[in-house]
Amino acid sequence: MNKQVTAKEPTKASLFSKNLSIFVLPILIGKKRLSLFESQILKGGGKVCSLSQVKSGEANPTLIVVEDSLLQNSKILEQHLKAYKNMGSCTVVGTKWLSDSIKFHKCMSFENYKPHNQPSYDEDCLPPKKQKLSEQGRENLSNNFALSEPSCSKETIEVEKFACSQSSSVNTSLEENKIVIQELQKLADAFRIKGDTWRSHGYTKAISAIKRCGKVLSSYEDAVSLPGVGDKIASKVWEILETGRLRKVSEVCEDSKTKVLQLFTNIWGVGPSTAEAWYLQGFCTLDDLKEKGTLTKQQQIGLKYYQDFLERIPRIEVEEIGELVSVMAKSIQPQLTATLVGSYRRGKESCGDIDVMICKPDHLDSKNILSQLLESLKNSGLITDDLVSIEKDGNERKYLGVCQLPGENKKHRRLDIFLVQKSELGPALMHYTGSALFNRSIRLLAAKKGMSLSEHSLHGGIVREGLKVLNGGYIIPTPDEKSIFEALGLAYRPPEERDH
Ligand SMILES: Nc1ccn([C@H]2C[C@H](O)[C@@H](COP(=O)(O)OP(=O)(O)OP(=O)(O)O)O2)c(=O)n1
Ligand SMILES: [Mn+2]
Numbered sequence: 001m002n003k004q005v006t007a008k009e010p011t012k013a014s015l016f017s018k019n020l021s022i023f024v025l026p027i028l029i030g031k032k033r034l035s036l037f038e039s040q041i042l043k044g045g046g047k048v049c050s051l052s053q054v055k056s057g058e059a060n061p062t063l064i065v066v067e068d069s070l071l072q073n074s075k076i077l078e079q080h081l082k083a084y085k086n087m088g089s090c091t092v093v094g095t096k097w098l099s100d101s102i103k104f105h106k107c108m109s110f111e112n113y114k115p116h117n118q119p120s121y122d123e124d125c126l127p128p129k130k131q132k133l134s135e136q137g138r139e140n141l142s143n144n145f146a147l148s149e150p151s152c153s154k155e156t157i158e159v160e161k162f163a164c165s166q167s168s169s170v171n172t173s174l175e176e177n178k179i180v181i182q183e184l185q186k187l188a189d190a191f192r193i194k195g196d197t198w199r200s201h202g203y204t205k206a207i208s209a210i211k212r213c214g215k216v217l218s219s220y221e222d223a224v225s226l227p228g229v230g231d232k233i234a235s236k237v238w239e240i241l242e243t244g245r246l247r248k249v250s251e252v253c254e255d256s257k258t259k260v261l262q263l264f265t266n267i268w269g270v271g272p273s274t275a276e277a278w279y280l281q282g283f284c285t286l287d288d289l290k291e292k293g294t295l296t297k298q299q300q301i302g303l304k305y306y307q308d309f310l311e312r313i314p315r316i317e318v319e320e321i322g323e324l325v326s327v328m329a330k331s332i333q334p335q336l337t338a339t340l341v342g343s344y345r346r347g348k349e350s351c352g353d354i355d356v357m358i359c360k361p362d363h364l365d366s367k368n369i370l371s372q373l374l375e376s377l378k379n380s381g382l383i384t385d386d387l388v389s390i391e392k393d394g395n396e397r398k399y400l401g402v403c404q405l406p407g408e409n410k411k412h413r414r415l416d417i418f419l420v421q422k423s424e425l426g427p428a429l430m431h432y433t434g435s436a437l438f439n440r441s442i443r444l445l446a447a448k449k450g451m452s453l454s455e456h457s458l459h460g461g462i463v464r465e466g467l468k469v470l471n472g473g474y475i476i477p478t479p480d481e482k483s484i485f486e487a488l489g490l491a492y493r494p495p496e497e498r499d500h
Contacts, residue, residue, distance in 0.1 A: 179240060461474055
């Protein structure tokens, strides 16, 4: 049975009992947050067991603090904690215990912060006392820390929690959830333009889960039960349900600075840091930039076509432009094929840009092909400006530019051309079809399964330590998209169902 750690009455001088050796499980806790926690434990008079001390058996923690969200998933939590079973019996609490203790200057009772079914390390599930960890055991132990998100053995990967395992098109537009999605989207956008990519991704993931869940959200519990929705976002959902709005939106999105950053980051080629720098220089309008700003070539083009680039492109126009590129490619080399990818291939009614993937036989030189194609497209008048040209950055696979159909009132459109070789067609097609969130999700799933997916290939037998790949493994043949889904143990999803 667990040896209950008794928390001594705190005094002003020490918040935590000296007997309390606390190990903060680093999984899902950012580096910054971890070191903040650790320094606060020390400041409160507690003892900190570091990861390396715990791994080497040098320290025996009496209390393990885990990220709150892990408390909700006893399966994954147990998986992680198994690694510690022969390191003494510990009480496990969530990070909220630590936050509350610090907040209230009081060592909170553990009871309210324990996992619902705290895994118990009874004698019968402990290895015999003197038994050393097997090689495999050691391996598992170190692998437990290999990823910043919970990594688990093959049997416990809950594939259905990954966005990529689900169709994006089930009940996408439940009217009742629209207000929740709208409010959260405002935050996702605001964090993106402020350069807080992680927060922005977090909200995007939650929005995608809400769109896919197929039920009307009516409580905190409904929200928190969805994959990718933790306590914080669920509380926000609850606030929206209760009040019809989110206070944080007005805090984060509606101040004048955010509005200026939004205006600036809408210029193609301008990211959060440039926008911020311009704002600090005192620029507030596009005219300010035109008159006084220092802009790169790309940003100048972005500014020139500001309005055009903000407009969505109807499918029919995407098709027209795609057809012209395709005809031109075939006239250069009949073996080339052109496929419209990106949001077009996912069936969207309108697109942000035109993504064309050109596929060539492996033996043909890519440099010659792309430069010839681009030259013809410029001569024909379709391409009007280059944003990232192949010569410029030595990248022979990717071209980003601007095009315009002939005729009255035709808008300037963003055109991307990707060149891939036949042997990489499956992974390339999947990558350029997206969506970006689908790609992130399926790559994470691959990583969890000891594989690695890129736009070039799928590798198996990958051994990672942290972000470092120790063993690059072997290529799994994936001639088409179906074979990638298959290799990852996923049901096939046509492109329209990947619009996460
Ligand atoms: N950060 C990114 C950006 C893009 N892509 C992949 C998936 C996208 O679907 C594809 C094309 O990128 P776009 O930016 O053109 O995105 P979409 O075509 O999906 O949407 P839009 O209609 O806005 O162009 O490239 C990705 O994996 N990760
Ligand atoms: Mn696109």
